[in-house]
Amino acid sequence: xxxxxxxxxxPIAVARxxxxxxxxxxxxxxxxxxxxxxxxxxxPYNNPEMLRDIxxxxxxxxxxxxxxxxxxxxxPLIKAPRLGGNQKTGVxxxxxxxxxxxxxxxxxxxxxxxxHGKKTCLLISGMDLMDGTPIIDIKPYIPYSDALTEAxxxxxxxxxxxxxxxxxxxxxxAALSKVANARELKELIFQVLKQDxxxxxxxxxxxxxxxxxxxxxxxxxxxxxxxxxVVIDIxxx
Amino acid sequence: xxxxxxxxxxPIAVARxxxxxxxxxxxxxxxxxxxxxxxxxxxPYNNPEMLRDIxxxxxxxxxxxxxxxxxxxxxPLIKAPRLGGNQKTGVxxxxxxxxxxxxxxxxxxxxxxxxHGKKTCLLISGMDLMDGTPIIDIKPYIPYSDALTEAxxxxxxxxxxxxxxxxxxxxxxAALSKVANARELKELIFQVLKQDxxxxxxxxxxxxxxxxxxxxxxxxxxxxxxxxxVVIDIxxx
Numbered sequence: 371x372x373x374x375x376x377x378x379x380x381p382i383a384v385a386r387x388x389x390x391x392x393x394x395x396x397x398x399x400x401x402x403x404x405x406x407x408x409x410x411x412x413x414p415y416n417n418p419e420m421l422r423d424i425x426x427x428x429x430x431x432x433x434x435x436x437x438x439x440x441x442x443x444x445x446p447l448i449k450a451p452r453l454g455g456n457q458k459t460g461v462x463x464x465x466x467x468x469x470x471x472x473x474x475x476x477x478x479x480x481x482x483x484x485x486h487g488k489k490t491c492l493l494i495s496g497m498d499l500m501d502g503t504p505i506i507d508i509k510p511y512i513p514y515s516d517a518l519t520e521a522x523x524x525x526x527x528x529x530x531x532x533x534x535x536x537x538x539x540x541x542x543x544a545a546l547s548k549v550a551n552a553r554e555l556k557e558l559i560f561q562v563l564k565q566d567x568x569x570x571x572x573x574x575x576x577x578x579x580x581x582x583x584x585x586x587x588x589x590x591x592x593x594x595x596x597x598x599x600v601v602i603d604i605x606x607x
Numbered sequence: 608x609x610x611x612x613x614x615x616x617x618p619i620a621v622a623r624x625x626x627x628x629x630x631x632x633x634x635x636x637x638x639x640x641x642x643x644x645x646x647x648x649x650x651p652y653n654n655p656e657m658l659r660d661i662x663x664x665x666x667x668x669x670x671x672x673x674x675x676x677x678x679x680x681x682x683p684l685i686k687a688p689r690l691g692g693n694q695k696t697g698v699x700x701x702x703x704x705x706x707x708x709x710x711x712x713x714x715x716x717x718x719x720x721x722x723h724g725k726k727t728c729l730l731i732s733g734m735d736l737m738d739g740t741p742i743i744d745i746k747p748y749i750p751y752s753d754a755l756t757e758a759x760x761x762x763x764x765x766x767x768x769x770x771x772x773x774x775x776x777x778x779x780x781a782a783l784s785k786v787a788n789a790r791e792l793k794e795l796i797f798q799v800l801k802q803d804x805x806x807x808x809x810x811x812x813x814x815x816x817x818x819x820x821x822x823x824x825x826x827x828x829x830x831x832x833x834x835x836x837v838v839i840d841i842x843x844x
């Protein structure tokens with residue numbers, strides 16, 4: 371009987387992304403296009419034949435395990451960040467990570483296949499995945515069946531716009547000038563902070579509060595008051 | 608290490624659909640809108656709180672197990688029906704059911720929540736799932752992040768149109784007249800056969816070949832030659 375069965379999944383790959391911690395990961399894919407990463411295949415799935423013709427698709431679905439929160443279990447009701455974190459919504463009416471089966475799906479831009487010796491990787495961008503996320507499946511995005519223009523969602527009709535004004539202090543610019551990929555890193559920091567990663571209840575805070583995050587191989591520190599954000603330091607971690 | 612971990616998933620629900628066998632299931636969701644069914648929750652997930660606010664979404668993603676084919680394993684290359692079944696494509700560049708982890712994702716129209724005593728069901732339509740499919744997760748379809756109008760797919764740019772001319776023979780119409788939901792059943796049969804469920808290599812066959820399928824609680828028999836299809840019998844099974 372289906373009721374009593376369990377299904378065992380093994381990761382076929384691991385995501386490598388600039389997001390080293392849960393804080394500051396965008397809440398949906400596609401918001402931070404400057405986030406570039408890879409999908410590294412694991413043995414015995416490290417076989418380029420599995421990817422034949424994949425370049426015919428511009429976008430891919432990744433099915434993955436919410437490994438950062440999977441140990442914390444799930445609840446029937448969750449607090450939706452979109453509703454300020456106070457109102458509760460059914461877990462299956464949300465994309466919360468605290469699900470009965472902690473599996474996520476996320477669409478990413480497909481940028482190419484890379485081979486290092488015997489290792490095969492997919493190059494991807496715009497992902498909202500934590501570094502090290504186990505991938506259990508990859509499927510092409512098929513526009514005619516996946517892009518439902520007639521679908522509606524009262525709960526989340528559009529992406530949230532935070533209109534955060536992001537600037538870089540002198541110390542941060544000096545640190546950037548010593549980085550090989552300065553332009554890319556600056557754009558990544560800019561796009562991530564533009565999303566305003568603060569918890570919803572902090573967003574009206576007008577005192578200058580300081581935050582930090584590990585992004586790519588750097589520690590980023592910034593100060594934010596209401597909608598004005600200043601990057602104050604960038605240091606290797 | 609991620610490499611050596613396995614993840615155990617338990618079904619939270621089971622799909623109840625008119626498709627009693629793999630043959631004749633549409634190849635994508637949304638093609639047969641007359642297919643109506645249910646998602647029946649299993650204990651301990653039979654809790655209506657999990658569904659609070661779900662009516663704010665017009666469509667839902669179902670993540671499920673390809674239970675009909677999961678026992679048959681997987682291969683790195685699969686024969687794509689779209690390419691006539693002769694050319695081979697990488698399994699991860701396809702939506703084939705024979706995947707390393709046999710998990711599927713499918714979008715369905717959400718028609719409401721139904722409660723029978725303590726049993727909770729989601730009413731759905733347009734699904735491409737076999738009856739009895741184990742569901743491991745349900746997520747709302749979020750148009751702004753899921754409906755990628757810029758995505759492209761050379762492999763499958765649009766739904767295949769078979770332009771099959773479907774008619775009903777006298778014996779089939781007589782059988783239909785005795786059925787309580789005759790109009791709905793006729794429309795379902797019509798939409799399913801319009802998809803031309805024959806294997807690709809048979810589609811140019813001009814001899815009148817007979818086929819049968821179990822659909823809803825009936826056995827349907829039809830004859831087809833090239834693009835002309837006649838339903839010859841409908842009997843309870």
